[in-house]
Amino acid sequence: MNEKISIGLLGLGTVGSGVVRIIENHQQELKHHVGSAVYIEKILVKDASKQRTVEIDEQLLTENPEDILSNPNIDVVVEVMGGTNGAKDYIIQALKNKKHVVTANKDLMAMYGAELLTVASENGCDLFYEASVAGGIPIIRSLVEGLSSDRITKMIGIVNGTTNYILTKMSNEGSSYEDVLQEAQDLGYAESDPTADVEGLDAARKMAILGTLGFSMNIALEDVSVQGISNVTEEDLEYAKQLGYRMKLVGIAKRDEGKVEISVQPSLLPKNHPLASVNDVFNAVYVYGEAVGETMFYGPGAGSLPTATAVVSDMITVMKNMRLGVNGRSALPPLYEKKLKTDEEILSKYFMRLHVEDKAGAFAAITSLFSGNNVSFEKLLQMPIKNKDLAEVVIVTHKTNKRTYEHIHSCLRDLDVVKDVMSSYRIEGVSYDE
Amino acid sequence: MNEKISIGLLGLGTVGSGVVRIIENHQQELKHHVGSAVYIEKILVKDASKQRTVEIDEQLLTENPEDILSNPNIDVVVEVMGGTNGAKDYIIQALKNKKHVVTANKDLMAMYGAELLTVASENGCDLFYEASVAGGIPIIRSLVEGLSSDRITKMIGIVNGTTNYILTKMSNEGSSYEDVLQEAQDLGYAESDPTADVEGLDAARKMAILGTLGFSMNIALEDVSVQGISNVTEEDLEYAKQLGYRMKLVGIAKRDEGKVEISVQPSLLPKNHPLASVNDVFNAVYVYGEAVGETMFYGPGAGSLPTATAVVSDMITVMKNMRLGVNGRSALPPLYEKKLKTDEEILSKYFMRLHVEDKAGAFAAITSLFSGNNVSFEKLLQMPIKNKDLAEVVIVTHKTNKRTYEHIHSCLRDLDVVKDVMSSYRIEGVSYDE
Numbered sequence: 077m078n079e080k081i082s083i084g085l086l087g088l089g090t091v092g093s094g095v096v097r098i099i100e101n102h103q104q105e106l107k108h109h110v111g112s113a114v115y116i117e118k119i120l121v122k123d124a125s126k127q128r129t130v131e132i133d134e135q136l137l138t139e140n141p142e143d144i145l146s147n148p149n150i151d152v153v154v155e156v157m158g159g160t161n162g163a164k165d166y167i168i169q170a171l172k173n174k175k176h177v178v179t180a181n182k183d184l185m186a187m188y189g190a191e192l193l194t195v196a197s198e199n200g201c202d203l204f205y206e207a208s209v210a211g212g213i214p215i216i217r218s219l220v221e222g223l224s225s226d227r228i229t230k231m232i233g234i235v236n237g238t239t240n241y242i243l244t245k246m247s248n249e250g251s252s253y254e255d256v257l258q259e260a261q262d263l264g265y266a267e268s269d270p271t272a273d274v275e276g277l278d279a280a281r282k283m284a285i286l287g288t289l290g291f292s293m294n295i296a297l298e299d300v301s302v303q304g305i306s307n308v309t310e311e312d313l314e315y316a317k318q319l320g321y322r323m324k325l326v327g328i329a330k331r332d333e334g335k336v337e338i339s340v341q342p343s344l345l346p347k348n349h350p351l352a353s354v355n356d357v358f359n360a361v362y363v364y365g366e367a368v369g370e371t372m373f374y375g376p377g378a379g380s381l382p383t384a385t386a387v388v389s390d391m392i393t394v395m396k397n398m399r400l401g402v403n404g405r406s407a408l409p410p411l412y413e414k415k416l417k418t419d420e421e422i423l424s425k426y427f428m429r430l431h432v433e434d435k436a437g438a439f440a441a442i443t444s445l446f447s448g449n450n451v452s453f454e455k456l457l458q459m460p461i462k463n464k465d466l467a468e469v470v471i472v473t474h475k476t477n478k479r480t481y482e483h484i485h486s487c488l489r490d491l492d493v494v495k496d497v498m499s500s501y502r503i504e505g506v507s508y509d510e
Numbered sequence: 511m512n513e514k515i516s517i518g519l520l521g522l523g524t525v526g527s528g529v530v531r532i533i534e535n536h537q538q539e540l541k542h543h544v545g546s547a548v549y550i551e552k553i554l555v556k557d558a559s560k561q562r563t564v565e566i567d568e569q570l571l572t573e574n575p576e577d578i579l580s581n582p583n584i585d586v587v588v589e590v591m592g593g594t595n596g597a598k599d600y601i602i603q604a605l606k607n608k609k610h611v612v613t614a615n616k617d618l619m620a621m622y623g624a625e626l627l628t629v630a631s632e633n634g635c636d637l638f639y640e641a642s643v644a645g646g647i648p649i650i651r652s653l654v655e656g657l658s659s660d661r662i663t664k665m666i667g668i669v670n671g672t673t674n675y676i677l678t679k680m681s682n683e684g685s686s687y688e689d690v691l692q693e694a695q696d697l698g699y700a701e702s703d704p705t706a707d708v709e710g711l712d713a714a715r716k717m718a719i720l721g722t723l724g725f726s727m728n729i730a731l732e733d734v735s736v737q738g739i740s741n742v743t744e745e746d747l748e749y750a751k752q753l754g755y756r757m758k759l760v761g762i763a764k765r766d767e768g769k770v771e772i773s774v775q776p777s778l779l780p781k782n783h784p785l786a787s788v789n790d791v792f793n794a795v796y797v798y799g800e801a802v803g804e805t806m807f808y809g810p811g812a813g814s815l816p817t818a819t820a821v822v823s824d825m826i827t828v829m830k831n832m833r834l835g836v837n838g839r840s841a842l843p844p845l846y847e848k849k850l851k852t853d854e855e856i857l858s859k860y861f862m863r864l865h866v867e868d869k870a871g872a873f874a875a876i877t878s879l880f881s882g883n884n885v886s887f888e889k890l891l892q893m894p895i896k897n898k899d900l901a902e903v904v905i906v907t908h909k910t911n912k913r914t915y916e917h918i919h920s921c922l923r924d925l926d927v928v929k930d931v932m933s934s935y936r937i938e939g940v941s942y943d944e
Contacts, residue, residue, distance in 0.1 A: 094801070097801075098659055098660075098801055101661075101800075102659065102660075102661060104845070105658075105659075105661065105726075105845065106659075108726070108842065108845045109658055109842065206656070212799075212801075212802040212803065212805060213805060214651075214652050214655070214656025214657065217648075217651065217652070217655055217656045218648050218651070218652065218656070221648070221651055221655075221823065221826075221827065222640070222648025222651045222652070222820075222823055223648065223819065223823065224539075224543055224823050224826045224827075225532055225536060225539075225540075225818075225819050225821075225822030225823040225825070225826055226532075226536070226819045226822075226823075227536060227539065292539075292542070348787075348789075350787070350808055353782075353784070353787050355782075358804075365646075365819065366535075366815075367528070367531075367532055367646075367815040367816065367818065367819045368646040368809065368810065368815065368816045368819040369646065369809070369810050369813075369815070369816055370792075370808075370809060370810065371646060371647060371807075371808060371809035371810070372806075372807075372808040372809065373805075373806075373807060373808070374784055374804075374805060374806040374807070374808065375802065375803070375804060375805035375806065376802065376803050376804065376805070379803075381800075381801040381802065381803070382801065382802045382803055384659075384801065385657065385659050385660045385799065385801045385802040386656075387659075388659030389655065389656055389657065389658050389659040389660075391659070392655075392658045392659055393655065393658075400834070400836040400839060402834040402836055405834060408542065408543065411538070411539065411542045
């Protein structure tokens, strides 16, 4: 066993600075866990002369990746630089040089996870990525180890803090999407280009990772159907509340008889669902297993120290494995061949809001379209819209399949009496056996 | 590596039956994780001729513990019989015979955990006990591995399903403790002798285990101060709601500057606290770490299959360790010497309900007692009690220490104008820096 373990850090941004602080502040605990001293040997940065928020010995900084990737003193490489191209090449080179890797990079793991895990395994190295999903929540460990005895059939994740903050604020204050987004940007909760967050892509990456692990199937990013929150209105949130729901941007991953569906979209959850009270920038993943039933894992989804906690916990596992000489043995290849559900097999209840001409027969035309497709209503609201010859109609359907629902949706747009389909959302977290 | 792994089961009650079912139903997944077939070789029962709810080959049943403890074919002993004396001897014998042990026994681990872990380590064996706390929630793993990089400063646990069911039902329906307890017994949620649950002892055992792991200190059951829910009234629950709180039986474990406090008592939580919406028989553990901040782990705290999930996940870890040849290496002795807070160091806000004589000067006597001890009020309600010359007074204090509060409490009883101190609860889950 080494007397000390040396870390090479790729990146010194938000997460990297957190990693430096935790390693400095928790030396005693680290030594207790790992059995040897842990310290940072080198840190790759773009500009070594830049001012830093974290106090750091300048000798540690380098602008040359080879100082880490080919450094014979370094045992573990921690990738917290983000992005895909550079990071991927660096990680592969580190693994080929027999260095273990810990990464917080969800883009990379969602797109190249299987390939990178294979390279790690071929080189007898660990590759861990707990921080890539839901920041400080140890969800990957819980799926892979804590619930390893069970067959997971459903995961619903609030895995993007920015959108959860926006929807919480819109719902509590009745504000518009645009106003709250601006506020979130001012507070640093949303980036100046918020597309990846608000359009659901960030959540989709995390769901691809969770789906792969939870269902033991190689889920690709392209398998996740994605819709963001930029069209959600304050009216939708108000109706959702009136009907006893809360709106959240959720990733939904379900398995039925060996076939899976994975998607990200704004959805309604019953207000007493465990996820319904997950607010602001918090993340949570609801996991349903055949044997265990309902569980939920809640915590901070981002931030310097929370995410760094996950990174350093992974480092501890790597270092324990080094002590025992068992690195590179923990990642299992998927057990099942990927089988995606067809649209006929994707079942859900739906919320729909329409603007309809306020005249005789209008309502009959709509109801006959639904009933002709064997879709029945669970709830219905209709009220006149002031100063217009229009009525607002809100429909909550019973369970139907995605194909039928989309067919009805497109037929509604063709009906003369329907002025517009204003919005439409899945309703999740309800039992269909009720 | 063995071609098959043989399990010996001590006990075939609720949890044991669940273990049998999961092993039968998840053979393919188990083989994938473990790399070899897993089967049950022998099951110790009190009466082999008894009718069982689970279908079982009668050849597997034995009434002789030696058929398991000294059976050379058996690799892993799973103790799900409960109780302490017999179970302790069996586990020690199994470990000395170099058999790994998985147990769901919270009584045993709370009382003899340190001793048993030492025996396991001396014999190069694993001893895991995830199922002993919060049933199907992988909380032990999350503390020991997922948050291993962090310094945990607070754990608040709803770790007893029976009492959570009773308090939820009392709060929702305004029913009395006695009525709801009877109902819980009829439904099988409470035992015919409910003492260990309702008086907080079961929760105390689990908090001793969580405290030991989370704070890396040898916490004994005697270190946990315990108060149950049998004196909670519907009036208390109603006032709690009015003031924006929810009442829960919680275990509280806090660490400040190296000193800890551990207790179990009915307490008020702000209604927007993550634990406040944990209802019915569900369990949840809220964990605060210096770096990660707020996290929560939610799920079923009891039940055959949920608890068995935790047992079988532990078995999988044992069997993976067998494949790698690294058993008996994972349990770390506590890093810190145990230091308990004094009553002066235990800080909290309190809720108190009094019956006071409805006459001039009564209120002044009470307020001067509090202010004389430097305790100020955050909230105050006073209203007359019908048909009596009494007023009901409800006080929410600002932060104070336990010693001062208990001093005030006993002085109040001596005041002439105070007819009775009806109830008194800690208020938890609030920030004291507000």
